Each structure stands twice: as C-alpha cells, then as structure tokens.
Amino acid sequence: MDIQTTGLTRRFGKVTALHSVDLAIPGGMYGLLGANGAGKTTLMRILAGVLPPSGGQVRVGGHDLTTSAGRLAVQRRLGYLPQDLGLYPDLSPREFLDYVGLLKGLDDTRARHRQVDELLELVALTEVAGRRMKGFSGGMRRRVGIAQALLGDPALIVVDEPTAGLDPEERVRFRTLLAGLAGHRTVLLSTHIVEDVAQTCQHAAVMAGGRVVYTGMVTDLVRVGEGATWEVTSSGPAPTVGVVVSAISRTDGTHYRVVSSSRPSPDAVPVPPSLEDGYVALMQRASARAHTVPGGLRLPS
Numbered sequence: 001m002d003i004q005t006t007g008l009t010r011r012f013g014k015v016t017a018l019h020s021v022d023l024a025i026p027g028g029m030y031g032l033l034g035a036n037g038a039g040k041t042t043l044m045r046i047l048a049g050v051l052p053p054s055g056g057q058v059r060v061g062g063h064d065l066t067t068s069a070g071r072l073a074v075q076r077r078l079g080y081l082p083q084d085l086g087l088y089p090d091l092s093p094r095e096f097l098d099y100v101g102l103l104k105g106l107d108d109t110r111a112r113h114r115q116v117d118e119l120l121e122l123v124a125l126t127e128v129a130g131r132r133m134k135g136f137s138g139g140m141r142r143r144v145g146i147a148q149a150l151l152g153d154p155a156l157i158v159v160d161e162p163t164a165g166l167d168p169e170e171r172v173r174f175r176t177l178l179a180g181l182a183g184h185r186t187v188l189l190s191t192h193i194v195e196d197v198a199q200t201c202q203h204a205a206v207m208a209g210g211r212v213v214y215t216g217m218v219t220d221l222v223r224v225g226e227g228a229t230w231e232v233t234s235s236g237p238a239p240t241v242g243v244v245v246s247a248i249s250r251t252d253g254t255h256y257r258v259v260s261s262s263r264p265s266p267d268a269v270p271v272p273p274s275l276e277d278g279y280v281a282l283m284q285r286a287s288a289r290a291h292t293v294p295g296g297l298r299l300p301s
C-alpha cells in the first residue's frame with residue numbers, strides 16, 4: 001500500500017506538529033527518522049486513521065484519510081504498533097492476541113486460534129504463550145505488540161519507536177523481525193535511532209520541527225556529512241564549534257569526532273562521514289534554516 005501526503009498539516013492549539021508535509025512512500029520497508037518532537041507520532045497517528053489532519057491531503061492505498069469511509073477502509077488493512085501500547089498484565093500473550101483478534105473482527109474461532117499460534121511462533125513467544133505478561137521484558141512486550149499488529153494480515157504496518165528502551169540483543173532481534181515482514185507489505189518504521197533505519201531500510205524520510213528535511217536512499221544520507229565531518233585530537237577541553245558525536249580517550253589525547261560545516265579548529269582533520277554524521281549534519285542545516293527563515297523550522301529538542 002503506497003502512502004501519499006500533500007501539504008499535510010496538523011495543529012494542536014498554537015503548536016504546529018506537521019507543517020505542510022509532502023511524502024510519497026512506496027511499498028516495502030520505509031524509515032521515518034527524527035528527534036523527539038519532530039512530528040513522527042503525529043504523522044503515524046494520522047496514517048493510522050486515529051487523528052484527523054488540520055489540512056492537506058493524505059491517501060493510503062488510494063483511500064482518502066480525510067474521509068471517514070477512507071479511514072475505515074485503511075483501518076481494515078492496517079496494523080499499528082503505537083509507542084505506548086497498553087498490554088493487560090494479567091493476560092497471557094495467547095489470551096491477549098485472541099482478544100485483539102476478536103476486536104479486529106476475526107470471528108471464525110478456529111481460524112483465529114490458528115493465526116494466533118502462527119504469530120506467537122513468528123515472534124518466538126510460543127514457549128511463554130500461556131504465561132501472564134506481568135513479568136515480560138521490554139523486548140517480549142514489543143514482540144507481543146508486533147504480533148497484535150499483524151493479526152488479520154494487514155497490508156500496511158505502522159510501527160512507532162519500537163526499539164526504544166530495548167537492550168542491544170533485543171533491538172537487533174526486533175529489527176530483523178520487522179525487516180522480514182516487509183516483502184509484500186508496507187512497513188513504516190518511526191524511530192530516533194539512526195542505526196535502526198540503517199540496518200533495515202533502503203529508503204527513509206527525516207523530519208525536524210514538523211517538516212520533512214530529507215527523503216531518499218538511506219545510503220545517500222551519508223553524503224550530507226561530506227566536508228562537514230572532522231577529527232580533532234586534544235588534551236584540553238572539547239571543541240566548542242559544531243557537534244561532538246564521539247570522544248575516545250587515547251594516549252596522545254582525546255580524539256573528538258565533530259560535525260561542523262566549518263573547520264572546528266586549525267588542526268582538525270577531515271574524515272569520511274558515517275550515516276550518523278550525515279544525519280547530524282542534516283539536523284544542523286535544518287536548525288540553521290530555522291534561525292534564518294522567519295516563522296520557519298522549530299528546533300528539535
């Protein structure tokens with residue numbers, strides 16, 4: 001299911017969470033990257049049909065989400081994993097999934113039970129399927145969350161910040177699970193973690209202050225950091241120009257990796273950028289524009 005937004009705007013009182021967002025998202029796995037407060041959740045909630053836009057157009061699989069008929073049509077084909085999915089701690093994953101399946105209209109009991117068992121297997125929770133979710137780890141909860149989103153075999157899956165708070169092993173596991181779901185579906189992954197997008201998506205959009213500041217290949221985002229990534233070795237204080245993205249202490253002093261559009265110090269050496277450097281350079285440009293364009297971008301916090 002492809003997603004098209006044109007001039008999509010959402011205001012909350014005086015706060016404009018989305019400023020005229022234009023996006024064209026094809027099928028497959030697509031990343032939505034941005035700092036906290038960039039507007040990702042607002043966009044996801046609009047795409048999931050749970051929040052109406054204040055203005056602009058939004059179409060998912062050809063359905064117009066500004067109409068209730070369009071929202072209903074999309075919701076039938078959508079799986080949504082919100083940031084704060086509430087699980088019932090006293091239910092087991094099997095009971096919970098069965099309950100969500102009923103809410104989603106999967107009325108055939110045998111077919112629903114079969115689907116629940118298949119999904120429990122897919123997310124590697126079969127062994128604990130009958131255990132109460134009370135003591136589950138963050139990663140296990142997130143896997144229950146993705147299983148509920150997959151009930152009914154939706155064509156579009158919207159996943160909001162799914163790896164936040166997971167330990168590295170669970171994060172990798174969850175990412176692999178998500179990437180495996182793409183195939184014939186569209187999977188929209190919202191995150192503030194560059195690595196999540198780097199490891200799973202070919203294409204992504206970057207949001208800052210409610211605007212889209214980049215769309216394209218994830219690998220091309222690296223190029224934004226070209227000519228703006230430096231290494232500074234110093235035994236004194238950290239560089240004050242640009243953003244220090246890492247600091248490694250060695251015998252000859254501390255090696256600072258700095259993203260800055262200008263040379264941060266006379267002895268700074270240019271180095272090839274990583275994806276993270278490209279992302280930081282993009283955020284710097286977005287914030288510089290916010291300072292020069294009246295009424296322009298709000299800075300991400």
Ligand SMILES: Nc1ncnc2c1ncn2[C@@H]1O[C@H](COP(=O)(O)OP(=O)(O)OP(=O)(O)O)[C@@H](O)[C@H]1O
Nearest residue numbers: 012015016017034035036037038039040041042043
């Ligand atoms: N219901 C609401 N009422 C008022 N302001 C809101 C509401 N929802 C979002 N906002 C504001 O809109 C802006 C964008 O928030 P949003 O949650 O979409 O960002 P985000 O990129 O998803 O960040 P996070 O990951 O922290 O949720 C923020 O300034 C936020 O405070």
